[in-house]
Amino acid sequence: MSKAASTRSNPRPAAVPRSVPPAEAEALVGSLAPLLHDWLPRQRWFAGKGRQVTGFVPVTVTELLPQDATGTSLLHLLVRVEQQSAGQGAQQAPGRAPADAGDCYQLLLGARTALPPRLAPALVGHATQGPLAGRTVYEGLHDPLLADVLIERLRTSGAVGALRFGRAGAIPAGLSSRLLDAEQSNSSLVYGDAYILKILRRVFPGPHPDLELPLALAAEGCERVPAPVAWFDAVDPSGSDEPLTLGVLQTFLRGSQDGWQLALAALDEGREFTDEARILGRATAEVHTALAAALPTVTLGRSQTAQVAHAMRERLDAAAQAVPALLPYVPGLRTAFDALAGLDAAGRGRPAQRVHGDLHLGQTLRSPDGSWSVIDFEGEPARPLAERRRPQPPVRDVAGMLRSFDYAARSHEPWRADWAARCRDAFCEGYAEAAGTDPRAEPELLRAYETDKAVYEVLYEARHRPDWLPVPMAAITRLADGS
Missing domain, CATH: 3.90.1200.10 (Aminoglycoside phosphotransferase (APH), C-terminal lobe)
Incomplete structure (x- = not known):
């Protein structure tokens, strides 16, 4: 039996996912700011390298797994990262929006009372203030328990606050997960060598080609591209009708x-x-x-x-x-x-x-x-x-x-x-x-x-x-x- 399956066979007290209210979200992100200032620019997928980070503005904050009986929780954050503009001494990439407009990033952060040694490489830092004070914050995708929360959301579909989960077919339960360690501009989780979930790190409003084009190709019967099995996005809190595409689950081409x-x-x-x-x-x-x-x-x-x-x-x-x-x-x-x-x-x-x-x-x-x-x-x-x-x-x-x-x-x-x-x-x-x-x-x-x-x-x-x-x-x- 997989570890994920055995975890579900010993149920913990139910914890209801929730969308964090704006004032609480601002306080939470503010308390995380000292940790993110150091951790975020070191990530391979962070696009703003070379420009000073000046602040973090919460877009949406969702508790996908509120703190459970083991002291573990999973926070989904969309955070706008404010940085020194190109005109203040740093060069700006061609074709990009003004740097001081702030890029929006998707973060999935775990929190535990103590971090097991196997999760040490995922450490973000130790919170000393705010709602997470006294707990250890880490990159949640490294934790099979938290990765299981994501796949379960996709299996059941539906909405959690601003987050919307959809699927094109059935997804089996009990799939173990592993995080791919290849350098890339996003993050990918493999489930049971059957599916791969691509987590988009830098997000934009509007249909995302990584979901839009494979869906169109699947409808056309093109077998050169793995068809999307499930996906999730967020409602843009700015009031636009454009979705913020966050992740796409596709068939994993095992052995390729x-x-x-x-x-x-x-x-x-x-x-x-x-x-x-x-x-x-x-x-x-x-x-x-x-x-x-x-x-x-x-x-x-x-x-x-x-x-x-x-x-x-x-x-x-x-x-x-x-x-x-x-x-x-x-x-x-x-x-x-x-x-x-x-x-x-x-x-x-x-x-x-x-x-x-x-x-x-x-x-x-x-x-x-x-x-x-x-x-x-x-x-x-x-x-x-x-x-x-x-x-x-x-x-x-x-x-x-x-x-x-x-x-x-x-x-x-x-x-x-x-x-x-x-x-x-x-x-x-x-x-x-x-x-x-x-x-x-x-x-x-x-x-x-x-x-x-x-x-x-x-x-x-x-x-x-x-x-x-x-x-x-x-x-x-x-x-x-x-x-």
Whole structure:
């Protein structure tokens, strides 16, 4: 019997979940502020690194598990984090809202009278004031007991205060949980090797593509993407009609391997990866075809294409201000965006549709039977949600995957530029076989989107993984020359 099942076989006194009133929520978050000031900026998924945290404003606070007989409780918090604005000395990410508007984060915090040694890595701190005074606060997703509270909420569906839980089918009881430790911009729990629950950390009002697109693809019968089984969101307390998507439960592809690790293994073993790249190209085209059938498409005219190119130039200029190593390459990189702006001078429209938005090898999985799936439709987390939901040319996803082959080859010693080139060609060939159009047929379009992606990578690596900065900078050198 699983640990979760045995826990339920010895019931504790019932504790009723509740929404915490505003005044009480403000006092609670205020008492947690000293702990969060130190803990939150160290989290991999915290987007505001490099800017001073100046305050925390509660959006919603819900007791999913009020303090039980063992002294354990689970708090669900949506907290707006106020930070020093970019104009006060820190650089701001391209396309983001003003920093002092505050990003909203989802936190699931456990509290115990004493923390067991097995939960020591999850420690947030020891509360000395407020409602949790004298108790130990920790990251709740590490605790199987609290992870079980979440899956039970999804199993039964319904609402708890501002939180709403929904599902598309039955979920079995008694599933043990484990928290994935891979670095990512969100957090994921695996239940019984049958389901995976993605917890969105930085939340925005509006339909979230990580739920919206897999639901649309499932309705279209596309089997390249795991269908959502359940989800939860929150009512926006500001009064807007837009939901705040918080988590998505999908089928866990047990035994699958992600494309990034498979590519690195091929490099280590001196093997080609062209067959896999070609199949990935076909899979990507199948997803694009299904998205175009399931959701509205548009035609980008000359002015819209010019606006896309202008936005790329703005992102380049902002990134160069943040990363001075880019400055010598700016004139050469701008030629890619100038060429894009001039593509539709004759008035020919260009199709645009919903796309993945952040496609790379790490967003793909190969199952034991050799089939490939595409996952994580969140898009680039640094970009505003409205931009991520905007129809775009499918070549954006193609460019992301081409950059990923280059990343894999560049992260290997010695650098295998020829390996990456063959994978890039094979991917485009596979895409053309399924889509009927070859992404390489419009080199100006492909170069512009690949350049925009490389600029994004430079900014990301400079902020989060400086040791990786030479990888996108190698592509910047090539793209600035028009190669």
